[in-house]
Amino acid sequence: MTAEAVADRLNAAGIRADARREKSALAALTAPSFVILGLMLFIPVGWLFWLSFIEDGAFSLENYTRMVVEPAYRSIFLTTLELSVLVTVLSVLLGYPVAYMIAMLPPRAASITLTLVLVPFWTAILVRTYAWLVLLQRRGVVNSVLMSWGIIDEPLQLVHNFTGTAIGMLHIMIPFLVLPLYANMRAIDRDYVRAAASLGASPVTAFFKVYLPLSIPGLAAGTVMVFIICLGFYITPQFLGGGRVTTISMKIQQNVATYFNWGAASSLGVVLFLSTILIFWGFSRLFPLRRITEVGGS
Amino acid sequence: MRMFSTFRAALLLSIAAALPAAAQTTITFASFGGAYQAAQRKALLDPIEKALNITIKEDTLTGIADVRAQVGAKAVKWDVADLGGVSCARGAAEGLFEPLDYSVIKTDGIDKAMASKDWIGVIYYSTVIAYNTQKYGNNGPQSWADFWDTKKFPGTRSLGRGAAETFEIALMADGVDPQKLYPLDVDRALKSLEKIKKNVVAWWASGAQSAQLLKDGEADMVAIWNGRAGAVIKDGAKATINYNQGIFNIDCLVIPKGAKNAALAQKVIAMMVSPELQANIPALIDYGPINSKAFDTGKIPEAAKASINSSPVNAAKQTNMNFDYWRENLNKLTERMDAFLQQ
Numbered sequence: 001m002t003a004e005a006v007a008d009r010l011n012a013a014g015i016r017a018d019a020r021r022e023k024s025a026l027a028a029l030t031a032p033s034f035v036i037l038g039l040m041l042f043i044p045v046g047w048l049f050w051l052s053f054i055e056d057g058a059f060s061l062e063n064y065t066r067m068v069v070e071p072a073y074r075s076i077f078l079t080t081l082e083l084s085v086l087v088t089v090l091s092v093l094l095g096y097p098v099a100y101m102i103a104m105l106p107p108r109a110a111s112i113t114l115t116l117v118l119v120p121f122w123t124a125i126l127v128r129t130y131a132w133l134v135l136l137q138r139r140g141v142v143n144s145v146l147m148s149w150g151i152i153d154e155p156l157q158l159v160h161n162f163t164g165t166a167i168g169m170l171h172i173m174i175p176f177l178v179l180p181l182y183a184n185m186r187a188i189d190r191d192y193v194r195a196a197a198s199l200g201a202s203p204v205t206a207f208f209k210v211y212l213p214l215s216i217p218g219l220a221a222g223t224v225m226v227f228i229i230c231l232g233f234y235i236t237p238q239f240l241g242g243g244r245v246t247t248i249s250m251k252i253q254q255n256v257a258t259y260f261n262w263g264a265a266s267s268l269g270v271v272l273f274l275s276t277i278l279i280f281w282g283f284s285r286l287f288p289l290r291r292i293t294e295v296g297g298s
Numbered sequence: 299m300r301m302f303s304t305f306r307a308a309l310l311l312s313i314a315a316a317l318p319a320a321a322q323t324t325i326t327f328a329s330f331g332g333a334y335q336a337a338q339r340k341a342l343l344d345p346i347e348k349a350l351n352i353t354i355k356e357d358t359l360t361g362i363a364d365v366r367a368q369v370g371a372k373a374v375k376w377d378v379a380d381l382g383g384v385s386c387a388r389g390a391a392e393g394l395f396e397p398l399d400y401s402v403i404k405t406d407g408i409d410k411a412m413a414s415k416d417w418i419g420v421i422y423y424s425t426v427i428a429y430n431t432q433k434y435g436n437n438g439p440q441s442w443a444d445f446w447d448t449k450k451f452p453g454t455r456s457l458g459r460g461a462a463e464t465f466e467i468a469l470m471a472d473g474v475d476p477q478k479l480y481p482l483d484v485d486r487a488l489k490s491l492e493k494i495k496k497n498v499v500a501w502w503a504s505g506a507q508s509a510q511l512l513k514d515g516e517a518d519m520v521a522i523w524n525g526r527a528g529a530v531i532k533d534g535a536k537a538t539i540n541y542n543q544g545i546f547n548i549d550c551l552v553i554p555k556g557a558k559n560a561a562l563a564q565k566v567i568a569m570m571v572s573p574e575l576q577a578n579i580p581a582l583i584d585y586g587p588i589n590s591k592a593f594d595t596g597k598i599p600e601a602a603k604a605s606i607n608s609s610p611v612n613a614a615k616q617t618n619m620n621f622d623y624w625r626e627n628l629n630k631l632t633e634r635m636d637a638f639l640q641q
Contacts (some may be wrong), residue, residue, distance in 0.1 A: 021560075063588045066633075070633045070636075070637065071640075072636035072637040073641055074634055075637075075640040076636070076640065079640070109570075133510075136498065137514060137516045138454065138515070138516050139514060139515050139516065156498075160499055160500035160516075238503055239507070241500065242500035242501060243459035243500060243501025243502065243503060243639055244501065244639060246636060246640060247641065251636070254632070258628055258629055258632045259629055260363065260366070260388070261361070
């Protein structure tokens with residue numbers, strides 16, 4: 001064995017040892033978060049899942065049959081879904097131009113505009129919800145102004161219903177769409193758009209054929225996030241829905257209070273969780289996330 | 299010098315003698331905290347500590363689930379707990395409480411419906427009609443039928459989104475005798491609610507929300523708890539209440555099963571519901587004494603009686619909520635109410 005071969009083998013052994021050390025260091029660093037996740041998420045969630053099948057100490061499907069037998073549940077699920085779809089679509093329509101504009105602005109103006117998006121994002125949801133109540137109620141700011149200008153004679157019913165709930169939720173959700181989308185857009189090389197233009201594409205064509213597809217990863221990430229957060233809304237529909245809008249989260253809370261039984265509430269959580277997974281799966285079939293992340297990474 | 303040390307020894311001895319005695323005579327009272335429990339401290343607990351020479355420690359609770367957890371775990375911290383009326387009925391059915399000793403607790407002056415084997419009322423609150431005086435002057439709705447009459451009283455309404463109280467109100471509006479509400483005719487109640495639905499600007503989900511709706515003039519009339527209405531009226535809201543066809547609800551006292559000082563707790567409860575101490579309540583908070591004899595103690599000024607919900611003149615206008623009925627039917631009727639609200 002030549003000295004060179006020995007050196008090579010020693011070198012290789014050294015590299016392997018380093019790799020092992022790095023792996024165990026990584027494991028040690030990630031262990032705490034895995035333990036916390038395990039203890040604080042999977043165990044209680046698993047326990048609640050188990051409880052949803054128990055009634056008076058015995059196995060029972062009562063918590064699930066109730067959802068089929070009682071007509072309220074069907075419409076509560078539908079309301080939650082309608083509200084989430086509507087708010088998600090409106091967030092995309094309103095949020096995309098905002099993200100696009102910020103991405104096009106020079107850095108200084110961009111950071112100021114981004115701050116304007118972030119300030120409401122950092123304000124407590126409860127505060128913003130009450131603010132909407134002040135603005136939208138019958139004797140609120142919006143109705144007072146419209147009436148004093150003579151545009152309307154009778155106050156409009158802008159809150160304590162589906163409309164008010166959607167407005168309040170939309171305001172909360174737009175930053176959740178803008179932020180990932182903007183991060184994505186900033187990474188898009190604008191030379192692509194210029195290249196398209198130099199090859200004769202109109203600005204509109206260049207946008208739809210080049211820019212929009214490149215921004216899809218951020219758009220998809222934002223859309224999924226907005227939609228899934230919408231499914232779990234509680235405070236906003238509670239305060240702005242006027243009792244007419246009941247979301248699944250509100251029903252979960254109500255079931256804890258009226259049934260005195262975790263299973264009556266956690267069964268709803270289970271169904272919400274499974275339907276979210278299903279929706280996510282359907283979404284990933286429509287927009288293959290793997291490919292999206294690859295594009296985003298390239 | 300010698301005298302001084304004798305004095306010191308005597309002092310030490312008396313402290314030593316007092317210590318175990320003090321430890322034996324501490325009991326724990328749990329209630330809902332806030333302004334309510336502060337009023338209970340002043341009106342009831344302070345005088346009891348003095349009279350019985352005991353210490354009453356306080357804790358807060360959020361409802362019957364807390365009592366159930368302690369009893370279930372056989373780790374009962376509380377000797378007396380304050381709960382809502384339906385919770386008392388429910389807890390009694392579940393066997394969570396020690397029976398009350400009515401040889402110790404005197405019920406003269408207390409409505410029989412408000413003193414059960416395992417629980418006894420401590421204060422009354424009422425669900426009443428409140429209306430905006432800017433809109434109606436002093437000629438607002440005087441009954442639930444008026445509340446439903448959108449021709450005579452145009453304007454927006456607000457009712458609670460829970461089934462309890464709202465169903466009773468809907469039936470009274472439809473002409474059911476307030477003394478013959480139970481068992482509730484649920485279909486009739488829902489039909490009655492259907493008539494008012496489009497005039498209801500919001501179905502409130504919490505006491506705070508009902509107060510906000512009244513204060514901001516969002517609803518011109520609100521079915522509301524008298525304490526909540528009283529607070530916003532004191533705060534300057536242009537509104538007034540009346541007790542016509544009001545619904546009496548209570549907070550009640552229980553001794554959780556396995557309480558360490560159950561015998562002493564009986565004595566404490568006896569004093570809490572006695573006319574003398576009950577008479578202290580109205581000056582401190584907008585809840586009415588459970589014991590009508592409190593109004594004969596001379597402690598409550600004649601002028602104040604008109605505004606206290608359980609004073610004889612106001613009590614005569616109101617009806618009792620049936621806690622056992624709601625214990626049995628709350629789940630089922632909540633689902634009916636939810637389905638109605640979703641339509």
